[in-house]
Amino acid sequence: MSLSSSTEEETRFADQVESTLSATNQLLNSRTAPHYAAEVMSGIRAVSAQVSAGTTPCTGPTPESLHHEVSAIDLDHPLSSPADALAEVERVYLRDAVYFHDVKYAAHLNCPVAIPALVGEAVLSAVNTSMDTWDQSTAATHMEQHLIQWTAERLGLGDDADGVFTSGGSQSNLQALLMARNRLHARLRSAHPDRPPRLADVLGGFRIFASDVSHFSVQKSAAILGLGPEAVVVVPSDGQKRMDTDALEREVARCRQEGLLPMAVVGTAGTTDFGSFDPLVRLADICGVEDIWLHIDAAYGGGLITSQRHRHLLAGTGAADSVTIDFHKTFFQPVSSSAILVRDRAQLEHVTYYADYLNPPGGPPNQVDKSLQTTRRFDALKLWLTLRTMGADAVGALLDEVIELATGCAGSLGAMEDFDVVVRPAFSTVVFRYLPPGAPDETADRINQQIRSELFDSGEAIIGGTIVEGRHYLKFTLLNAETTMADVKEMIELIRQRGSHHLASEAMHHG
Ligand SMILES: Cc1ncc(COP(=O)(O)O)c(C=O)c1O
Structure with a gap:
């Protein structure tokens, strides 16, 4: 064995020992408990900073851009510190995640989360x-x-x-x-x-x-x-x-x-x-x-x-x-x-x-x-x-608020001649579509799908969509008691602006 190859081997061994030691330090036990608390706190701080700064439900990323960014990460080579790994997660995940607590998130049955439940989450996963x-x-x-x-x-x-x-x-x-x-x-x-x-x-x-x-x-x-x-x-x-x-x-x-x-x-x-x-x-x-x-x-x-x-x-x-x-x-x-x-x-x-x-x-x-x-x-x-912490009545009161919001929202949409609402909501969703008088169903189908995907791409609001009797509809799923009627009206206005723009450009195209 040459001198140079033995040195290489020693270096490799030293590296291995080093990484074994640091890997052991990453397991929660009585020795690492203080380190665990600090590390988890830095993750919590990253989320808190993101949530405090966020003003829209999402940045509107595309699957292509995210795929590119995520797949470029070399999983065979760890980063040099937990702080670097967290910074990477902030860049590839937290920045472009969808935030259900945002007042203009109204797409699927996702709710903003109760803080006591997040405490529970942290506790239950650590005790495992x-x-x-x-x-x-x-x-x-x-x-x-x-x-x-x-x-x-x-x-x-x-x-x-x-x-x-x-x-x-x-x-x-x-x-x-x-x-x-x-x-x-x-x-x-x-x-x-x-x-x-x-x-x-x-x-x-x-x-x-x-x-x-x-x-x-x-x-x-x-x-x-x-x-x-x-x-x-x-x-x-x-x-x-x-x-x-x-x-x-x-x-x-x-x-x-x-x-x-x-x-x-x-x-x-x-x-x-x-x-x-x-x-x-x-x-x-x-x-x-x-x-x-x-x-x-x-x-x-x-x-x-x-x-x-x-x-x-x-x-x-x-x-x-x-x-x-x-x-x-x-x-x-x-x-x-x-x-x-x-x-x-x-x-x-x-x-x-x-x-x-x-x-x-x-x-x-x-x-x-x-x-x-x-x-x-x-x-x-x-x-x-x-x-x-909160009690069941407080949970119920939050639900009562979103039911009221959905009722108010359906009432407003019902009074607008360019919107069509399917049913009076019994709970907290409203299914509707942008349908100005005289617009053919096929045009409305196209436009409503465009509105939904453009809103997502812009990051301004995330709304749901579904099909009713073969026609494309939009849907607000309202589970956030922080969302006000003013927020809902802003979303309706965003929908109307985009809808009327598409309608006008289709008319120009065909006229
Ligand atoms: C009525 C109903 N049942 C079942 C489910 C499925 O629930 P999960 O997504 O938790 O599997 C849903 C989800 O939206 C639902 O709305």
């Missing part, structure tokens, strides 16, 4: 509790259960209710439909004890009923559960975008006549686009008579359990077999935080499986027995701190 078993979570299991009982009680689900936190509304809906599927299969097996049918043999006949404005995760769940594309029977909604319950009854009867097996009805409490509430009491009656699993997707509307003024919109939920509630929509919680609740805790056994190493039967209360997940975050801590 995993909720699957009691021996990894101790008090956290009891805190989650306490919150589940609190939620179940407010939903009116009764003393036998139970549930578990999930990663989001889609997962909650999936778990609900999995339980409904397995209950129906179990019933078929008990009805035919001599020749109990295999799941695969009966699955093709299972049917789920959901309205034409229910969330697409119902279809996705059906596919995941092996039910096939025709398994979801789409029930029309009425003029207010609520499920037409007469049509539901007709569809259930038709399916039975055809030898199909009604598995579940999904009622929505707060539809994604319109915020409409299906007639939940009526759905409960129908499902009671027909003996069908009733799942209520209250991912959006569930927050109203905190509202003194609008809680009545959830009447009927207590009779459901299962309920989805998304804390990361209407409880001002950071992503993610949701729960699935059941009226009869025995139904959760449909997701109970044992692993010798994890949760042998007869042990302490292991939440994994109720969950589709194994390792699972202690998201409940965020809600815990929110309720213990």
Whole structure:
């Protein structure tokens, strides 16, 4: 071995030791705890500075420019200090992120986040509790259960209710439909004890009923559960975008006549686009008579359990077999935080499986027995701190404000002759389009899409969009109580300016 190669090797070894040491210093333990606090504080300060300085919901980046910037980063070569790494994150992420707390962010079902929940987020990820078993979570299991009982009680689900936190509304809906599927299969097996049918043999006949404005995760769940594309029977909604319950009854009867097996009805409490509430009491009656699993997707509307003024919109939920509630929509919680609740805790056994190493039967209360997940975050801590700091009434008051805002917004738009509003909002979304008198639908379709994407590109406002009866509409999803009617009017004016500009240039082009 030459002298020069040995020196190179020593240098490499020294570098390795150095990097091993610094890597160990990056693991949280009693020795590094002060360093941890300082580092996390610098991340928090970076966000705080960005939020303080921001005046628009976004800078309006393009996917191309961001892809270029991000993919140029060499992940094989770390930067020389945490400060440099954070500065890089400020440049590539924080600068061009979308800020849901901005008063002109009104696109999707994202909320500004409650500060107590952010404290919870910092605490839960540092302790890194995993909720699957009691021996990894101790008090956290009891805190989650306490919150589940609190939620179940407010939903009116009764003393036998139970549930578990999930990663989001889609997962909650999936778990609900999995339980409904397995209950129906179990019933078929008990009805035919001599020749109990295999799941695969009966699955093709299972049917789920959901309205034409229910969330697409119902279809996705059906596919995941092996039910096939025709398994979801789409029930029309009425003029207010609520499920037409007469049509539901007709569809259930038709399916039975055809030898199909009604598995579940999904009622929505707060539809994604319109915020409409299906007639939940009526759905409960129908499902009671027909003996069908009733799942209520209250991912959006569930927050109203905190509202003194609008809680009545959830009447009927207590009779459901299962309920989805998304804390990361209407409880001002950071992503993610949701729960699935059941009226009869025995139904959760449909997701109970044992692993010798994890949760042998007869042990302490292991939440994994109720969950589709194994390792699972202690998201409940965020809600815990929110309720213990702000209280449920304060959450409800924020929701009351956004409902008032949506009502005012729809009223203003309805009074303008160049705007068309689909329905009077029951909750906090407004679906509308720029449609000056005489403008053909095709022109309006084009212009409304242009308005939405131009507003995003300018960074001035971020608004939603959807399709209603084949036509392109715009949508305000209002979840920010800081947004005032003046902000909403400014957004309407931005829309009108861009719309009239495009209309005039189209007229010039064609004239
Ligand atoms: C009514 C409804 N259900 C379910 C979901 C899915 O929730 P998540 O995005 O948390 O999976 C949404 C999301 O917008 C929703 O509006």
